[in-house]
Amino acid sequence: MTVEKPEGRPGSAQEGLLAETTPLIEQLVADKVASRLMAQDATLWGPEAESEASVRLAWTRLHETSEPLLGEIAELRGQLHAEGVNRVVLAGMGGSSLAPEVITNTAGRPLIVLDTTDPGQVADALEGDLTSTVLVVSSKSGSTVETDSHRRIFTEAFAAEGIDAASRIVVVTDPGSPLAKEAEEAGYRKVFLADPNVGGRYSALTAFGLVPAGLAGVDLRTLLGDAANTAADLARDSAENPAVLLAAVLGAAHTRGAEKVVLADTGSGIKGFGDWAEQLIAESTGKDGTGLLPVVVEAPDSPGFADAGTDATRVAIGQSDDTTMLATSGSLGGLFLVWEFATAMVGRLLGINPFDQPDVEAAKKAARSLLDSPTDDDGGAPVFTDGPVEVYASAGLLSEVTSTLGVALGALLDATPEHGYLAVQAYLDRIADASAVLLRAELARRTGMQTTFGWGPRFLHSTGQYHKGGHQNGAFLQITGAVTDDLQVPGRPYTLGTLQRAQALGDGQVLADHGRPVLRLHFTDRAAGLAHLVKAVQEVGA
Template sequence: MAGDETAGQETGVEIVDAALEGKAAELVAKLVEDGAASKLAAQDATLWGPDAESEASIRLSWTTLHKSSRPLIGEIEALRTELQAEGVDRVVLAGMGGSSLAPEVITGTDQVPLTVLDTTDAGQVSDALAGDLDRTVIVVSSKSGGTVETDSHRRIFAKAFSDNGIDAASRIVVVTDPGSPLAELAGKEGYRKVFLADPNVGGRYSALTAFGLVPAGLAGADVARLLDQAALAAGSLGTDSPENPAVRLAAALGAAHADGAEKVVLADTGSGIAGFADWAEQLIAESTGKQGTGLLPVAVEGPDAPGFTDARADATPVAIGPADGNAKIATTGSLGAQMLLWEFATALVGRLLGINPFDQPDVEAAKKAARSLLDNPAALEGGAEPSSVDGAVAVHPSDGVTGTGSLGEIVKAFLGSAPETGYIAVQAYLDRLDDASAALLRTEIAKRTGRQTTFGWGPRFLHSTGQYHKGGHQNGIFLQVTGAVEADLAVPDRPYTLGQLQHAQALGDGQVLAEHGRPVLRLHFTDRAAGLAQLISAIQEAVK
């Protein structure tokens, strides 16, 4: 198994910065005195105050998943053996947010193949369909059972199976909560297997539930070992000790936030874990970004990346792995241990910030706006005319955002409007495989502006940082990037295509951000490759 170098690592948190450690000491003492860690381990729903108690009381089963998820191991292995005997060894996962991020990290760390569909991009879904369907099983994961992206993937794959003479029901595996619409549909349709997850675990805390374990285990990851890793860490994380890594991490992040560092810059420094920051991003942003406060996670390319090496007072660089470079905090441990560490620490940070870490009050707004646009095809297809067009880029600014002049002038004015201690969010509604170079936008913007810059693939970020964008600190500006769809895909028995759904999600989120007073600049590429090259060139020329 890959990532074995982390197997013997003790779960630890090093507060590298002496000044930060001094400020954190008071919060460490407070958490220990309050018995916060042991109460959390005991699933005490009163930790976050009376307003949060109702929600918290049905969201704390994640603290014991290293025990309660054990029966899944045999079920997963039995199904994998059955499928392989039938020549089915290619696993596709249809899921969003908490249903996709953990399996991707688990399989990436174990270096086993998993095709993840957390997109509405027609090109990316078409590429997944082009794989060998005779060898394919699709895992459809949705806690609510009504996730529109995941339902679209299910419909598209079911039709593709049938069109190729394959019994679709035998190739669809479902992970959902008991009693969900998806669970009912699976029973009606006779899908191959239904895994019912623990309903008392929220999506972003679900890594060690069926949502994380089933797709990863079917793909060949060692999920039993993952649970073993979490079990080894669980004892220390639930103790009221100043040496408890979760207490130390929560106190350090809380102290930094109190000192103005509302952003957490995450860089891998040799952890042996693949893509951990992408998983932690949802956990931190959706748990803390509300009521005008919170911690904004900024996932960067490495410890030498802009935003980490030159972090200002508004951000705390955190190494995932040994302390390196400018890191003020470093966390070490195996994947299972780090997942549990960050879950405990994030819940404890919620107590320090005075917020409920288990709700997501602003996530639904963008979904509603997208649904409204889908119900009004004329508004969706028409939309506002661009304020200007420069080459392959059409410009669509929100009210108060400059939208005329050359692309370079528009970009320069927009990026220059970010507050000194604010942030720039790049939101790319593109194909994260074929258009992967769009991620260069984060590096270029961060390097040239000196502002903390996040990058998210749409619509998957709507299920993670989307909560922080509406509910967190109100100092962000939002660069949306959309692109022409060359070959669209119909969604069977639905009045829209994937291209229309993707467009509605971009416009809907932009609309909600603008309604919250957030500046939005949408740049639409009439030719994706040419538009992206043009935008990067404009940033390089305009912002020096």
């Protein structure tokens, strides 16, 4: 497991960064942060964080404590396969889906992940062979609205096919959660109770990460073994500790004004690691008006990475052939631990609690309020309509005479602070509307701004914390789309489409209440709207 630091030329920015990194390394080593963290010392982040930290540090030993799970998972997989059940669908959000997705994608094992409220994407999962399907319902709190909706919809679908739903539902949750109680009462196939002393974003090697991946056929013993092989290095109070080095570089860069961390894969063989690290970094550090904003890009030559400015630190996932680049490389199990240790250490350097997420609940409350009082109103009348795109905006963003999509985009960009960032938030189907991801690179190329892309509501369980709690220099481009075939959530007075809309409008309102510029584009026809937006983006800066 290695972390390569930048080698700066005399007088270069890299040399300056290295000069500021050295005392932070010395501080972390002198304070024995690594060994204390491995020993689960809850005092590392100060008295205000101690209560939370005292019940959030069991992740440091998961490479050991999760080993007994492997036999249970293997036994269940064998039973299911004997019954012809080999299609695994995972209903989970945030840490409950991001870790299993990167684990299975890297191993080349099939896993259908539902971390969406888009009716089309859920319907696509329902169209698969339900007679060979097992649904893993994964929620730490046991009350995640998206996951509960998926459970209800699949329960009804199983029953409609004459399948005993209880025999096809596996639950992963914390002890004592509402979901644990419901699973017991319903007689679900298996309930895995995860370690409650691990937060969601640090849960890759708990039951949340291991159960779906194991049922999909991943070699979990190797994953845990790779983590164990790295753990000894991470416990050392040494300048050679890769987590100490990574934390010190990111902390020093933040002090110099580089609060963005741009992540690109350079041939690591690990698929989707940036998406997992995005949640870890953003939710752990983005609070109290500070933090590190992860920016996941498509490739090392992508805009935002190759041309990163002074407000960003480039980090390669994989080997580096550029000595001005910070790089982390090694096995997936090892990288999980390196980044978790480093992120916790960065929290200490920034003076924040890396284990809470004080701003996540605001968007959830706003969405619940809209669900409690559902209407056909789509957030008021649009400021204007340009072809298949209805345009909505936060107060003061657009003038009354604005009439084209290109002008509206220009207004959003003009409202972005210097060295700020642009966040594209797509409340769409990440399968059918997958081409929307191209907007990130195109906007970054044409604006020169650090630009992130998130699927809604998935990002609400990830970068959503940073958007409200981190550096307040973001501008937000929301994209919503018309729903043609909606899905009713059984036992609830709303559809998935209604929930999706409430989540978008609720988060947009919270961002606007924080004084951030928000431009929402609603596609009355998704395909035509996306094409129209792409054309408008291509005219930006032309």
